[in-house]
Amino acid sequence: MTAYRAIQLERFAPSFRKAADIIVLPRRAPGPGEIAVRNLWCGVNGIFDTQIARNAVDYVKIKPPTITGVEAIGVVESVGAEVEGLQEGDAVATVRFGGGYREANTGAASQFAKVPGPEREWLALASTGVSALLALDVGEAKAGETVAISAAAGGLGHFVVQLAKNRGCKVVAVCGGARKGAFLRSLGADRVIDYKSEDVAEVLSAEFRDQLNVAIDTVGGEIFDAFVANLAAHGRLVAAGAAQDLEGKPEVVTAPRIVHKLYYKGASVRGFMNGLLTERWPAAREALFDLYRQGQLKVAFDDQVFEGLPHVYDAVERLLSGQSMGKVIVNLAP
Numbered sequence: 001m002t003a004y005r006a007i008q009l010e011r012f013a014p015s016f017r018k019a020a021d022i023i024v025l026p027r028r029a030p031g032p033g034e035i036a037v038r039n040l041w042c043g044v045n046g047i048f049d050t051q052i053a054r055n056a057v058d059y060v061k062i063k064p065p066t067i068t069g070v071e072a073i074g075v076v077e078s079v080g081a082e083v084e085g086l087q088e089g090d091a092v093a094t095v096r097f098g099g100g101y102r103e104a105n106t107g108a109a110s111q112f113a114k115v116p117g118p119e120r121e122w123l124a125l126a127s128t129g130v131s132a133l134l135a136l137d138v139g140e141a142k143a144g145e146t147v148a149i150s151a152a153a154g155g156l157g158h159f160v161v162q163l164a165k166n167r168g169c170k171v172v173a174v175c176g177g178a179r180k181g182a183f184l185r186s187l188g189a190d191r192v193i194d195y196k197s198e199d200v201a202e203v204l205s206a207e208f209r210d211q212l213n214v215a216i217d218t219v220g221g222e223i224f225d226a227f228v229a230n231l232a233a234h235g236r237l238v239a240a241g242a243a244q245d246l247e248g249k250p251e252v253v254t255a256p257r258i259v260h261k262l263y264y265k266g267a268s269v270r271g272f273m274n275g276l277l278t279e280r281w282p283a284a285r286e287a288l289f290d291l292y293r294q295g296q297l298k299v300a301f302d303d304q305v306f307e308g309l310p311h312v313y314d315a316v317e318r319l320l321s322g323q324s325m326g327k328v329i330v331n332l333a334p
């Protein structure tokens with residue numbers, strides 16, 4: 001392979017498809033401290049991709065042109081001088097902005113983690129699995145506590161559900177649709193709230209009033225409000241995403257200020273941003289790999305198959321459709 005394809009954000013636009021183009025780049029031999037990798041799979045973060053395409057997040061300073069995508073797994077093809085611990089043929093994963101939507105990558109060895117194999121399961125665990133585990137850690141979820149999770153049947157959500165059950169928590173899983181509900185029950189969720197047939201705020205206040213010790217929210221809006229309203233004493237709401245708010249700015253407030261709801265319960269709202277916790281990734285990865293090997297953690301992939309880099313656009317749209325279940329990935333070497 002002397003050249004490879006990547007997806008580059010060229011301009012801000014309403015959709016990822018309109019904002020990003022496929023470019024062809026020459027392969028580059030690794031310099032000192034670098035490795036050259038042939039990517040096999042990439043993980044898709046359609047919500048983040050869309051927020052970036054729309055320049056919708058003030059807090060993220062990303063400007064075109066820039067290669068997009070965050071997560072990929074592949075095989076080391078060559079190793080530069082002064083690289084220790086990696087050799088040709090090793091499977092490696094990367095979880096860094098610009099490392100995802102590309103068929104190959106030459107870069108600092110420190111940007112890659114050695115993983116047990118080049119299969120898609122290790123990618124999902126090393127990326128979304130790590131986010132799920134660290135989000136629960138930020139929420140300090142403990143055995144016996146009640147944990148609520150939004151978008152629970154998604155890539156991140158299905159890991160959070162299983163890891164919370166694994167810690168001995170009671171899990172309240174919020175999702176849209178009966179198919180997702182059945183999937184979540186199969187993962188051990190104790191109470192599934194399908195917001196398409198039940199009102200989340202009503203169910204929580206009737207069945208879990210002041211009982212949510214932890215809530216992991218990636219949706220925002222009314223689900224965030226319903227989680228805040230039902231936090232337990234010392235409850236912790238982890239703001240881990242805002243799928244409902246693809247525009248980003250301004251953040252529309254649909255409920256009164258929440259100071260009283262937090263103050264009298266000693267409750268808190270905390271943000272979770274995986275990219276700010278890189279020093280915790282290696283231990284989190286190994287813990288997840290062990291759980292997976294022991295059969296205590298399942299990795300579910302969406303049943304829609306995407307073959308080839310040009311299908312990243314379709315995969316992004318699949319994520320935005322709300323129809324996907326489990327992790328959405330693209331085969332980069334079909």
Ligand SMILES: NC(=O)c1ccc[n+]([C@@H]2O[C@H](COP(=O)([O-])OP(=O)(O)OC[C@H]3O[C@@H](n4cnc5c(N)ncnc54)[C@H](OP(=O)(O)O)[C@@H]3O)[C@@H](O)[C@H]2O)c1
Binds near residue numbers: 153
């Ligand atoms: N903080 C971090 O470091 C971090 C790390 C990884 C991911 N995330 C965030 O976590 C979320 C989950 O990521 P994922 O890749 O695993 O996605 P995902 O949960 O597999 O897919 C998105 C799901 O979100 C729900 N959703 C609710 N409102 C939506 C809307 N307006 N548009 C699209 N989907 C909507 C849908 O499920 P229901 O209809 O069932 O609710 C949809 O299936 C994303 O928001 C992502 O940005 C954050």
